[in-house]
Amino acid sequence: MTSHTIATDDLRLPNGVRLACREGRHTGTTRGLAIGFVQCNLVVIRRKHAYEFLLYCQRNSRACPVLEVTDTGDPEPKRMAPGADLRTDLPRYAIYRSGQRMPDRTSILELWQDDFVAFLIGSGISFDQALERAGVCTTRDRWVLRTSLPTIPAGRFHGPLVVTMRWLSPDQAITATQVTSRFPSNHGAPLHIGDPGLIGADLSDPYFGPPIKTVPPSVVPVFWACGVTPQEAALAAEVDIMIAHSPGHGFVTDVDAASLALP
Amino acid sequence: MTSHTIATDDLRLPNGVRLACREGRHTGTTRGLAIGFVQCNLVVIRRKHAYEFLLYCQRNSRACPVLEVTDTGDPEPKRMAPGADLRTDLPRYAIYRSGQRMPDRTSILELWQDDFVAFLIGSGISFDQALERAGVCTTRDRWVLRTSLPTIPAGRFHGPLVVTMRWLSPDQAITATQVTSRFPSNHGAPLHIGDPGLIGADLSDPYFGPPIKTVPPSVVPVFWACGVTPQEAALAAEVDIMIAHSPGHGFVTDVDAASLALP
Numbered sequence: 246m247t248s249h250t251i252a253t254d255d256l257r258l259p260n261g262v263r264l265a266c267r268e269g270r271h272t273g274t275t276r277g278l279a280i281g282f283v284q285c286n287l288v289v290i291r292r293k294h295a296y297e298f299l300l301y302c303q304r305n306s307r308a309c310p311v312l313e314v315t316d317t318g319d320p321e322p323k324r325m326a327p328g329a330d331l332r333t334d335l336p337r338y339a340i341y342r343s344g345q346r347m348p349d350r351t352s353i354l355e356l357w358q359d360d361f362v363a364f365l366i367g368s369g370i371s372f373d374q375a376l377e378r379a380g381v382c383t384t385r386d387r388w389v390l391r392t393s394l395p396t397i398p399a400g401r402f403h404g405p406l407v408v409t410m411r412w413l414s415p416d417q418a419i420t421a422t423q424v425t426s427r428f429p430s431n432h433g434a435p436l437h438i439g440d441p442g443l444i445g446a447d448l449s450d451p452y453f454g455p456p457i458k459t460v461p462p463s464v465v466p467v468f469w470a471c472g473v474t475p476q477e478a479a480l481a482a483e484v485d486i487m488i489a490h491s492p493g494h495g496f497v498t499d500v501d502a503a504s505l506a507l508p
Numbered sequence: 509m510t511s512h513t514i515a516t517d518d519l520r521l522p523n524g525v526r527l528a529c530r531e532g533r534h535t536g537t538t539r540g541l542a543i544g545f546v547q548c549n550l551v552v553i554r555r556k557h558a559y560e561f562l563l564y565c566q567r568n569s570r571a572c573p574v575l576e577v578t579d580t581g582d583p584e585p586k587r588m589a590p591g592a593d594l595r596t597d598l599p600r601y602a603i604y605r606s607g608q609r610m611p612d613r614t615s616i617l618e619l620w621q622d623d624f625v626a627f628l629i630g631s632g633i634s635f636d637q638a639l640e641r642a643g644v645c646t647t648r649d650r651w652v653l654r655t656s657l658p659t660i661p662a663g664r665f666h667g668p669l670v671v672t673m674r675w676l677s678p679d680q681a682i683t684a685t686q687v688t689s690r691f692p693s694n695h696g697a698p699l700h701i702g703d704p705g706l707i708g709a710d711l712s713d714p715y716f717g718p719p720i721k722t723v724p725p726s727v728v729p730v731f732w733a734c735g736v737t738p739q740e741a742a743l744a745a746e747v748d749i750m751i752a753h754s755p756g757h758g759f760v761t762d763v764d765a766a767s768l769a770l771p
Contacts, residue, residue, distance in 0.1 A: 295559055508689065
Protein backbone atom coordinates (compact mmCIF):
# COMPACT_ATOMS: atom_id res chain seq x y z
CA MET A 246 0.00 0.00 0.00
CA THR A 247 2.84 2.32 0.88
CA SER A 248 4.63 1.65 -2.41
CA HIS A 249 1.40 2.23 -4.33
CA THR A 250 0.95 5.61 -2.67
CA ILE A 251 4.52 6.60 -3.43
CA ALA A 252 4.17 5.55 -7.05
CA THR A 253 1.02 7.62 -7.47
CA ASP A 254 2.66 10.66 -5.95
CA ASP A 255 5.73 10.11 -8.13
CA LEU A 256 3.74 10.47 -11.33
CA ARG A 257 2.78 14.00 -10.42
CA LEU A 258 6.36 15.14 -10.84
CA PRO A 259 8.62 14.92 -13.89
CA ASN A 260 11.42 13.02 -12.21
CA GLY A 261 8.92 10.57 -10.74
CA VAL A 262 7.46 9.82 -14.17
CA ARG A 263 10.90 9.41 -15.72
CA LEU A 264 12.10 7.12 -12.94
CA ALA A 265 8.96 4.99 -13.19
CA CYS A 266 9.58 4.64 -16.94
CA ARG A 267 13.27 3.86 -16.41
CA GLU A 268 12.47 1.15 -13.90
CA GLY A 269 9.72 -0.35 -16.04
CA ARG A 270 6.99 0.53 -13.53
CA HIS A 271 5.17 2.78 -16.00
CA THR A 272 4.64 1.84 -19.67
CA GLY A 273 1.33 3.61 -20.34
CA THR A 274 0.40 7.05 -21.67
CA THR A 275 1.95 10.19 -20.17
CA ARG A 276 -1.24 12.16 -20.77
CA GLY A 277 -2.45 13.42 -17.39
CA LEU A 278 0.91 12.81 -15.69
CA ALA A 279 3.14 15.56 -14.26
CA ILE A 280 0.44 18.06 -15.17
CA GLY A 281 1.78 21.56 -15.73
CA PHE A 282 5.16 20.43 -17.06
CA VAL A 283 6.19 20.50 -20.71
CA GLN A 284 5.90 17.12 -22.42
CA CYS A 285 7.79 16.50 -25.63
CA ASN A 286 7.60 14.31 -28.68
CA LEU A 287 10.83 12.49 -29.44
CA VAL A 288 12.60 11.83 -32.72
CA VAL A 289 15.99 10.06 -32.76
CA ILE A 290 17.88 9.77 -36.04
CA ARG A 291 21.44 9.39 -37.24
CA ARG A 292 23.72 12.44 -37.46
CA LYS A 293 23.94 12.03 -41.23
CA HIS A 294 20.21 12.80 -41.50
CA ALA A 295 20.11 15.41 -38.73
CA TYR A 296 20.62 18.51 -40.89
CA GLU A 297 17.79 17.69 -43.28
CA PHE A 298 15.53 16.75 -40.39
CA LEU A 299 16.29 19.92 -38.42
CA LEU A 300 15.65 21.91 -41.61
CA TYR A 301 12.35 20.04 -42.11
CA CYS A 302 11.36 21.07 -38.59
CA GLN A 303 12.39 24.69 -39.22
CA ARG A 304 10.29 24.78 -42.39
CA ASN A 305 7.30 23.20 -40.66
CA SER A 306 7.63 24.67 -37.20
CA ARG A 307 3.89 24.71 -36.54
CA ALA A 308 3.90 20.89 -36.56
CA CYS A 309 7.52 20.43 -35.45
CA PRO A 310 8.53 23.11 -32.92
CA VAL A 311 12.03 22.02 -31.87
CA LEU A 312 12.63 22.63 -28.17
CA GLU A 313 15.98 20.87 -27.77
CA VAL A 314 18.47 18.88 -29.81
CA THR A 315 21.03 16.77 -27.96
CA ASP A 316 24.68 16.71 -28.87
CA THR A 317 25.54 13.81 -31.18
CA GLY A 318 25.66 10.53 -29.25
CA ASP A 319 24.51 12.11 -25.99
CA PRO A 320 21.14 10.82 -24.66
CA GLU A 321 20.88 13.52 -21.98
CA PRO A 322 18.61 16.51 -22.68
CA LYS A 323 20.80 18.92 -20.73
CA ARG A 324 18.56 21.94 -21.00
CA MET A 325 15.04 20.63 -20.43
CA ALA A 326 15.77 17.73 -18.05
CA PRO A 327 19.38 17.59 -16.81
CA GLY A 328 20.28 14.09 -15.63
CA ALA A 329 17.52 12.38 -17.62
CA ASP A 330 18.23 9.62 -20.14
CA LEU A 331 16.22 9.63 -23.36
CA ARG A 332 17.02 5.92 -23.88
CA THR A 333 14.98 4.81 -20.86
CA ASP A 334 12.86 7.67 -19.56
CA LEU A 335 9.92 7.44 -21.94
CA PRO A 336 7.29 4.76 -21.32
CA ARG A 337 7.16 3.43 -24.88
CA TYR A 338 9.13 3.94 -28.09
CA ALA A 339 8.09 3.53 -31.72
CA ILE A 340 10.83 2.00 -33.88
CA TYR A 341 11.01 2.58 -37.63
CA ARG A 342 13.44 0.76 -39.93
CA SER A 343 13.62 1.79 -43.59
CA GLY A 344 10.07 3.07 -43.58
CA GLN A 345 8.54 0.12 -41.68
CA ARG A 346 7.22 0.33 -38.13
CA MET A 347 8.65 -2.39 -35.88
CA PRO A 348 7.21 -3.54 -32.52
CA ASP A 349 7.26 -0.87 -29.81
CA ARG A 350 9.90 -1.03 -27.07
CA THR A 351 9.98 0.26 -23.50
CA SER A 352 13.72 1.02 -23.64
CA ILE A 353 16.13 1.80 -26.46
CA LEU A 354 19.33 1.23 -24.48
CA GLU A 355 20.29 -1.66 -26.75
CA LEU A 356 19.56 0.28 -29.96
CA TRP A 357 21.44 3.49 -29.10
CA GLN A 358 24.44 4.37 -31.29
CA ASP A 359 27.20 6.97 -31.01
CA ASP A 360 25.89 8.80 -34.08
CA PHE A 361 22.33 9.24 -32.78
CA VAL A 362 20.85 12.70 -32.32
CA ALA A 363 17.67 13.22 -30.28
CA PHE A 364 15.14 15.92 -31.05
CA LEU A 365 12.62 17.06 -28.45
CA ILE A 366 9.60 18.54 -30.19
CA GLY A 367 6.79 20.52 -28.58
CA SER A 368 3.55 18.66 -27.87
CA GLY A 369 0.00 19.83 -27.44
CA ILE A 370 -0.16 17.82 -24.19
CA SER A 371 1.75 20.76 -22.70
CA PHE A 372 -1.25 23.08 -22.93
CA ASP A 373 -3.79 20.59 -21.54
CA GLN A 374 -3.58 22.14 -18.08
CA ALA A 375 -4.17 25.64 -19.47
CA LEU A 376 -7.16 24.34 -21.45
CA GLU A 377 -8.61 22.56 -18.41
CA ARG A 378 -8.28 25.73 -16.34
CA ALA A 379 -10.19 27.59 -19.04
CA GLY A 380 -12.97 25.02 -18.86
CA VAL A 381 -12.06 22.95 -21.95
CA CYS A 382 -12.02 19.23 -21.18
CA THR A 383 -8.94 17.51 -22.63
CA THR A 384 -9.51 13.90 -21.63
CA ARG A 385 -11.98 12.78 -24.32
CA ASP A 386 -12.99 13.17 -27.98
CA ARG A 387 -9.53 13.50 -29.42
CA TRP A 388 -8.19 12.06 -32.68
CA VAL A 389 -4.99 12.16 -34.68
CA LEU A 390 -5.66 12.37 -38.43
CA ARG A 391 -3.74 12.61 -41.68
CA THR A 392 -4.68 15.53 -43.96
CA SER A 393 -4.16 16.29 -47.63
CA LEU A 394 -2.11 19.40 -46.72
CA PRO A 395 1.52 18.92 -47.75
CA THR A 396 4.38 19.96 -45.52
CA ILE A 397 7.36 21.85 -46.98
CA PRO A 398 9.98 19.22 -47.89
CA ALA A 399 13.62 19.34 -46.80
CA GLY A 400 15.84 16.90 -48.62
CA ARG A 401 14.38 13.43 -48.24
CA PHE A 402 11.88 14.48 -45.56
CA HIS A 403 8.37 15.17 -46.83
CA GLY A 404 4.81 14.10 -46.26
CA PRO A 405 1.34 15.21 -45.22
CA LEU A 406 0.53 17.39 -42.26
CA VAL A 407 -0.90 15.34 -39.40
CA VAL A 408 -3.41 17.02 -37.11
CA THR A 409 -4.94 16.55 -33.69
CA MET A 410 -8.72 17.03 -33.75
CA ARG A 411 -11.09 17.72 -30.89
CA TRP A 412 -14.89 18.12 -30.90
CA LEU A 413 -15.65 21.29 -28.97
CA SER A 414 -18.72 23.38 -28.33
CA PRO A 415 -18.63 26.69 -30.24
CA ASP A 416 -17.71 28.68 -27.14
CA GLN A 417 -15.05 26.14 -26.19
CA ALA A 418 -13.64 26.38 -29.72
CA ILE A 419 -13.18 30.11 -29.22
CA THR A 420 -11.66 29.68 -25.75
CA ALA A 421 -9.35 26.92 -26.97
CA THR A 422 -8.17 29.15 -29.83
CA GLN A 423 -7.37 31.93 -27.40
CA VAL A 424 -5.58 29.67 -24.92
CA THR A 425 -3.49 27.70 -27.42
CA SER A 426 -2.44 30.85 -29.31
CA ARG A 427 -0.29 31.58 -26.27
CA PHE A 428 1.70 28.35 -26.81
CA PRO A 429 3.55 28.77 -30.13
CA SER A 430 6.23 26.28 -29.00
CA ASN A 431 3.53 23.62 -28.63
CA HIS A 432 1.77 23.88 -32.02
CA GLY A 433 0.03 27.14 -31.05
CA ALA A 434 -3.39 28.14 -32.36
CA PRO A 435 -5.65 25.78 -34.32
CA LEU A 436 -4.86 25.65 -38.04
CA HIS A 437 -8.45 24.86 -38.95
CA ILE A 438 -11.95 24.94 -37.50
CA GLY A 439 -15.00 23.26 -39.05
CA ASP A 440 -15.36 21.11 -42.19
CA PRO A 441 -12.69 18.37 -42.09
CA GLY A 442 -13.00 18.04 -45.89
CA LEU A 443 -11.41 21.46 -46.43
CA ILE A 444 -8.07 20.14 -45.18
CA GLY A 445 -8.61 16.60 -46.46
CA ALA A 446 -8.75 15.10 -42.98
CA ASP A 447 -9.61 11.42 -43.33
CA LEU A 448 -12.11 10.69 -40.55
CA SER A 449 -12.59 7.08 -41.64
CA ASP A 450 -8.98 6.09 -40.96
CA PRO A 451 -7.60 7.93 -37.92
CA TYR A 452 -3.98 7.56 -36.93
CA PHE A 453 -5.14 7.48 -33.32
CA GLY A 454 -8.71 7.01 -32.06
CA PRO A 455 -11.68 5.05 -33.43
CA PRO A 456 -13.00 5.59 -36.99
CA ILE A 457 -15.52 8.43 -37.16
CA LYS A 458 -18.81 7.79 -39.00
CA THR A 459 -20.71 11.02 -38.33
CA VAL A 460 -19.95 14.40 -36.80
CA PRO A 461 -22.05 14.79 -33.66
CA PRO A 462 -24.49 17.73 -33.48
CA SER A 463 -23.77 21.01 -31.66
CA VAL A 464 -19.99 20.63 -31.80
CA VAL A 465 -17.27 22.07 -34.01
CA PRO A 466 -14.21 20.04 -34.98
CA VAL A 467 -11.04 21.99 -34.13
CA PHE A 468 -7.69 20.98 -35.64
CA TRP A 469 -4.14 21.59 -34.43
CA ALA A 470 -0.85 20.70 -36.15
CA CYS A 471 0.38 17.48 -34.57
CA GLY A 472 3.77 16.17 -33.47
CA VAL A 473 3.13 12.90 -35.30
CA THR A 474 3.87 14.84 -38.52
CA PRO A 475 7.67 14.30 -38.32
CA GLN A 476 7.16 10.56 -37.82
CA GLU A 477 5.26 10.48 -41.12
CA ALA A 478 8.08 12.44 -42.75
CA ALA A 479 10.74 10.07 -41.42
CA LEU A 480 8.68 7.11 -42.60
CA ALA A 481 8.47 8.66 -46.07
CA ALA A 482 12.22 9.37 -46.02
CA GLU A 483 12.86 5.67 -45.39
CA VAL A 484 15.87 6.38 -43.19
CA ASP A 485 17.51 3.16 -42.05
CA ILE A 486 16.56 3.78 -38.44
CA MET A 487 14.42 6.30 -36.62
CA ILE A 488 13.12 6.07 -33.09
CA ALA A 489 10.19 8.12 -31.79
CA HIS A 490 7.90 8.24 -28.79
CA SER A 491 4.90 5.99 -29.22
CA PRO A 492 1.95 8.40 -29.76
CA GLY A 493 0.61 9.57 -26.39
CA HIS A 494 3.74 8.30 -24.62
CA GLY A 495 5.88 11.43 -24.43
CA PHE A 496 8.95 12.65 -22.59
CA VAL A 497 8.22 14.66 -19.44
CA THR A 498 10.64 17.56 -18.95
CA ASP A 499 11.41 19.68 -15.89
CA VAL A 500 10.18 22.82 -17.69
CA ASP A 501 7.10 24.60 -16.34
CA ALA A 502 4.57 24.64 -19.20
CA ALA A 503 3.56 28.19 -18.29
CA SER A 504 7.14 29.35 -18.92
CA LEU A 505 6.70 28.59 -22.65
CA ALA A 506 3.45 30.55 -22.86
CA LEU A 507 3.26 34.06 -24.20
CA PRO A 508 2.06 36.75 -21.80
CA MET B 509 14.73 64.38 -62.14
CA THR B 510 12.39 61.68 -63.38
CA SER B 511 14.91 58.97 -62.68
CA HIS B 512 15.52 60.37 -59.21
CA THR B 513 11.80 60.27 -58.47
CA ILE B 514 11.54 56.70 -59.74
CA ALA B 515 14.53 55.61 -57.67
CA THR B 516 13.04 57.13 -54.53
CA ASP B 517 9.71 55.42 -55.14
CA ASP B 518 11.48 52.12 -55.82
CA LEU B 519 13.06 52.03 -52.41
CA ARG B 520 9.69 52.01 -50.74
CA LEU B 521 8.99 48.51 -52.06
CA PRO B 522 10.97 45.30 -51.51
CA ASN B 523 11.51 44.50 -55.17
CA GLY B 524 12.63 48.09 -55.81
CA VAL B 525 15.25 47.88 -53.08
CA ARG B 526 16.49 44.48 -54.30
CA LEU B 527 16.69 45.65 -57.91
CA ALA B 528 18.59 48.81 -56.90
CA CYS B 529 21.07 46.63 -54.99
CA ARG B 530 21.38 44.16 -57.87
CA GLU B 531 22.10 46.96 -60.35
CA GLY B 532 24.57 48.68 -58.02
CA ARG B 533 22.39 51.77 -57.63
CA HIS B 534 22.04 51.28 -53.87
CA THR B 535 24.96 50.28 -51.63
CA GLY B 536 23.93 52.01 -48.39
CA THR B 537 21.92 50.92 -45.36
CA THR B 538 18.51 49.32 -45.75
CA ARG B 539 17.28 50.92 -42.53
CA GLY B 540 14.27 53.08 -43.41
CA LEU B 541 13.75 51.40 -46.80
CA ALA B 542 10.67 49.33 -47.73
CA ILE B 543 9.19 50.21 -44.37
CA GLY B 544 6.69 47.65 -43.12
CA PHE B 545 8.38 44.68 -44.78
CA VAL B 546 10.47 42.07 -42.99
CA GLN B 547 14.22 42.67 -43.30
CA CYS B 548 16.61 39.81 -42.62
CA ASN B 549 20.17 39.28 -41.58
CA LEU B 550 22.08 36.93 -43.86
CA VAL B 551 24.54 34.16 -43.09
CA VAL B 552 25.99 32.02 -45.90
CA ILE B 553 28.16 29.02 -45.02
CA ARG B 554 29.14 25.70 -46.53
CA ARG B 555 26.80 22.71 -46.28
CA LYS B 556 29.36 20.87 -44.14
CA HIS B 557 28.91 23.49 -41.40
CA ALA B 558 25.18 23.99 -41.90
CA TYR B 559 23.93 21.48 -39.30
CA GLU B 560 26.01 22.90 -36.48
CA PHE B 561 25.08 26.43 -37.47
CA LEU B 562 21.35 25.66 -37.69
CA LEU B 563 21.63 23.97 -34.29
CA TYR B 564 23.45 27.03 -32.91
CA CYS B 565 20.54 29.17 -34.14
CA GLN B 566 17.98 26.77 -32.60
CA ARG B 567 19.78 26.93 -29.25
CA ASN B 568 20.05 30.73 -29.37
CA SER B 569 16.81 31.59 -31.12
CA ARG B 570 16.41 34.92 -29.33
CA ALA B 571 19.50 36.21 -31.12
CA CYS B 572 19.22 33.99 -34.21
CA PRO B 573 15.56 33.45 -35.17
CA VAL B 574 15.80 31.51 -38.44
CA LEU B 575 13.14 32.58 -40.93
CA GLU B 576 14.31 30.67 -44.00
CA VAL B 577 17.12 28.38 -45.10
CA THR B 578 17.72 27.94 -48.82
CA ASP B 579 18.30 24.56 -50.41
CA THR B 580 22.00 23.76 -50.77
CA GLY B 581 23.51 25.72 -53.67
CA ASP B 582 20.32 27.67 -54.37
CA PRO B 583 20.59 31.45 -53.83
CA GLU B 584 16.83 32.02 -54.17
CA PRO B 585 14.83 32.49 -50.94
CA LYS B 586 11.72 30.81 -52.37
CA ARG B 587 9.45 31.44 -49.41
CA MET B 588 10.19 35.01 -48.34
CA ALA B 589 11.13 36.57 -51.70
CA PRO B 590 10.49 34.30 -54.70
CA GLY B 591 12.62 35.34 -57.66
CA ALA B 592 15.18 37.22 -55.57
CA ASP B 593 18.90 36.40 -55.65
CA LEU B 594 20.79 36.48 -52.37
CA ARG B 595 24.09 36.86 -54.26
CA THR B 596 23.22 40.33 -55.55
CA ASP B 597 20.14 41.67 -53.79
CA LEU B 598 21.76 43.00 -50.59
CA PRO B 599 23.57 46.34 -50.73
CA ARG B 600 26.73 45.19 -48.96
CA TYR B 601 28.22 41.90 -47.79
CA ALA B 602 30.68 41.15 -45.00
CA ILE B 603 33.19 38.43 -45.95
CA TYR B 604 34.92 36.28 -43.33
CA ARG B 605 37.73 33.85 -44.14
CA SER B 606 39.05 31.58 -41.37
CA GLY B 607 38.01 34.03 -38.69
CA GLN B 608 39.29 37.19 -40.42
CA ARG B 609 37.04 39.89 -41.86
CA MET B 610 37.91 40.73 -45.47
CA PRO B 611 36.86 43.90 -47.35
CA ASP B 612 33.10 44.24 -47.88
CA ARG B 613 31.62 43.48 -51.29
CA THR B 614 28.48 44.67 -53.04
CA SER B 615 27.94 41.33 -54.80
CA ILE B 616 28.95 37.76 -54.02
CA LEU B 617 28.24 36.33 -57.46
CA GLU B 618 31.91 35.46 -57.93
CA LEU B 619 32.23 33.84 -54.50
CA TRP B 620 29.13 31.64 -54.63
CA GLN B 621 29.69 27.86 -54.56
CA ASP B 622 27.43 24.87 -55.13
CA ASP B 623 27.76 23.82 -51.49
CA PHE B 624 26.65 27.16 -50.02
CA VAL B 625 23.57 27.38 -47.81
CA ALA B 626 21.98 30.75 -47.02
CA PHE B 627 20.24 31.49 -43.72
CA LEU B 628 17.81 34.38 -43.39
CA ILE B 629 17.64 35.47 -39.77
CA GLY B 630 15.08 37.83 -38.22
CA SER B 631 16.18 41.42 -37.64
CA GLY B 632 14.98 44.10 -35.27
CA ILE B 633 14.69 46.46 -38.24
CA SER B 634 11.44 44.61 -38.95
CA PHE B 635 9.71 46.13 -35.94
CA ASP B 636 10.90 49.71 -36.52
CA GLN B 637 7.59 50.65 -38.15
CA ALA B 638 5.59 49.25 -35.22
CA LEU B 639 7.83 51.17 -32.80
CA GLU B 640 7.46 54.40 -34.77
CA ARG B 641 3.68 54.02 -34.80
CA ALA B 642 3.77 53.63 -31.02
CA GLY B 643 5.76 56.87 -30.74
CA VAL B 644 9.24 55.37 -30.24
CA CYS B 645 11.79 57.00 -32.53
CA THR B 646 14.02 54.41 -34.21
CA THR B 647 16.34 56.59 -36.24
CA ARG B 648 18.84 57.70 -33.58
CA ASP B 649 20.69 56.66 -30.42
CA ARG B 650 21.28 53.03 -31.36
CA TRP B 651 24.36 50.91 -30.70
CA VAL B 652 25.46 47.33 -31.24
CA LEU B 653 27.49 46.01 -28.30
CA ARG B 654 29.21 42.82 -27.22
CA THR B 655 28.20 41.47 -23.78
CA SER B 656 29.76 39.03 -21.34
CA LEU B 657 26.72 36.73 -21.66
CA PRO B 658 27.70 33.48 -23.37
CA THR B 659 25.52 31.88 -26.02
CA ILE B 660 24.85 28.11 -25.93
CA PRO B 661 27.50 26.47 -28.13
CA ALA B 662 26.75 24.01 -30.93
CA GLY B 663 29.79 22.20 -32.24
CA ARG B 664 32.38 24.76 -33.27
CA PHE B 665 29.97 27.68 -33.04
CA HIS B 666 30.16 29.67 -29.80
CA GLY B 667 30.70 33.21 -28.57
CA PRO B 668 29.19 36.11 -26.67
CA LEU B 669 25.70 37.43 -27.08
CA VAL B 670 25.67 40.67 -29.07
CA VAL B 671 22.96 43.21 -28.28
CA THR B 672 21.33 46.24 -29.82
CA MET B 673 20.97 49.09 -27.33
CA ARG B 674 18.74 52.14 -27.47
CA TRP B 675 18.41 55.04 -25.02
CA LEU B 676 14.72 55.49 -24.32
CA SER B 677 12.65 57.55 -21.92
CA PRO B 678 11.11 55.42 -19.16
CA ASP B 679 7.67 55.48 -20.77
CA GLN B 680 9.16 54.65 -24.17
CA ALA B 681 11.05 51.74 -22.60
CA ILE B 682 7.73 50.31 -21.43
CA THR B 683 6.04 50.90 -24.78
CA ALA B 684 8.99 49.42 -26.67
CA THR B 685 8.87 46.32 -24.45
CA GLN B 686 5.19 45.86 -25.18
CA VAL B 687 5.55 46.39 -28.94
CA THR B 688 8.62 44.19 -29.49
CA SER B 689 7.20 41.35 -27.37
CA ARG B 690 4.81 40.81 -30.26
CA PHE B 691 7.73 40.07 -32.63
CA PRO B 692 9.36 36.84 -31.35
CA SER B 693 10.68 36.09 -34.86
CA ASN B 694 12.63 39.37 -34.78
CA HIS B 695 14.41 39.09 -31.41
CA GLY B 696 11.21 39.83 -29.46
CA ALA B 697 11.18 41.61 -26.10
CA PRO B 698 14.26 43.31 -24.61
CA LEU B 699 16.54 40.95 -22.72
CA HIS B 700 17.73 43.68 -20.37
CA ILE B 701 16.80 47.17 -19.21
CA GLY B 702 19.08 49.46 -17.19
CA ASP B 703 22.65 48.99 -15.95
CA PRO B 704 24.83 47.86 -18.91
CA GLY B 705 27.31 46.41 -16.41
CA LEU B 706 24.87 43.67 -15.36
CA ILE B 707 25.19 42.03 -18.79
CA GLY B 708 28.80 43.07 -19.32
CA ALA B 709 27.97 45.38 -22.22
CA ASP B 710 31.15 47.19 -23.20
CA LEU B 711 30.10 50.79 -23.90
CA SER B 712 33.65 51.91 -24.61
CA ASP B 713 34.04 49.67 -27.66
CA PRO B 714 30.77 49.34 -29.60
CA TYR B 715 30.49 47.02 -32.56
CA PHE B 716 28.44 49.72 -34.27
CA GLY B 717 28.08 53.36 -33.19
CA PRO B 718 30.48 55.80 -31.48
CA PRO B 719 32.13 54.97 -28.12
CA ILE B 720 29.93 55.95 -25.17
CA LYS B 721 31.53 57.96 -22.37
CA THR B 722 28.53 58.67 -20.10
CA VAL B 723 24.91 57.62 -19.93
CA PRO B 724 22.74 60.67 -20.58
CA PRO B 725 20.25 61.72 -17.86
CA SER B 726 16.54 60.86 -17.91
CA VAL B 727 16.91 57.86 -20.21
CA VAL B 728 17.06 54.11 -19.70
CA PRO B 729 19.28 51.88 -21.85
CA VAL B 730 17.19 49.07 -23.35
CA PHE B 731 18.90 46.00 -24.84
CA TRP B 732 17.69 43.50 -27.44
CA ALA B 733 19.42 40.33 -28.68
CA CYS B 734 21.09 41.21 -31.96
CA GLY B 735 21.49 39.45 -35.31
CA VAL B 736 25.21 40.22 -35.29
CA THR B 737 25.55 37.41 -32.70
CA PRO B 738 25.85 34.63 -35.33
CA GLN B 739 28.58 36.57 -37.13
CA GLU B 740 30.59 36.55 -33.89
CA ALA B 741 29.97 32.80 -33.59
CA ALA B 742 31.07 32.12 -37.14
CA LEU B 743 34.19 34.24 -36.57
CA ALA B 744 34.97 32.21 -33.45
CA ALA B 745 34.34 28.96 -35.36
CA GLU B 746 36.96 30.04 -37.91
CA VAL B 747 35.10 28.41 -40.78
CA ASP B 748 37.02 28.72 -44.03
CA ILE B 749 34.40 31.00 -45.52
CA MET B 750 31.31 32.73 -44.23
CA ILE B 751 29.40 35.55 -45.87
CA ALA B 752 27.00 37.81 -44.01
CA HIS B 753 25.14 41.07 -44.57
CA SER B 754 27.23 44.05 -43.58
CA PRO B 755 25.61 45.35 -40.36
CA GLY B 756 22.66 47.64 -41.19
CA HIS B 757 22.65 46.40 -44.79
CA GLY B 758 20.00 43.67 -44.70
CA PHE B 759 17.91 41.66 -47.12
CA VAL B 760 14.44 43.06 -47.80
CA THR B 761 11.80 40.35 -48.17
CA ASP B 762 8.28 40.45 -49.60
CA VAL B 763 6.81 39.50 -46.22
CA ASP B 764 4.58 42.01 -44.41
CA ALA B 765 6.23 42.67 -41.05
CA ALA B 766 2.83 42.70 -39.36
CA SER B 767 2.26 39.11 -40.50
CA LEU B 768 5.07 37.94 -38.18
CA ALA B 769 3.62 39.78 -35.18
CA LEU B 770 1.58 38.06 -32.52
CA PRO B 771 -2.02 39.23 -32.09
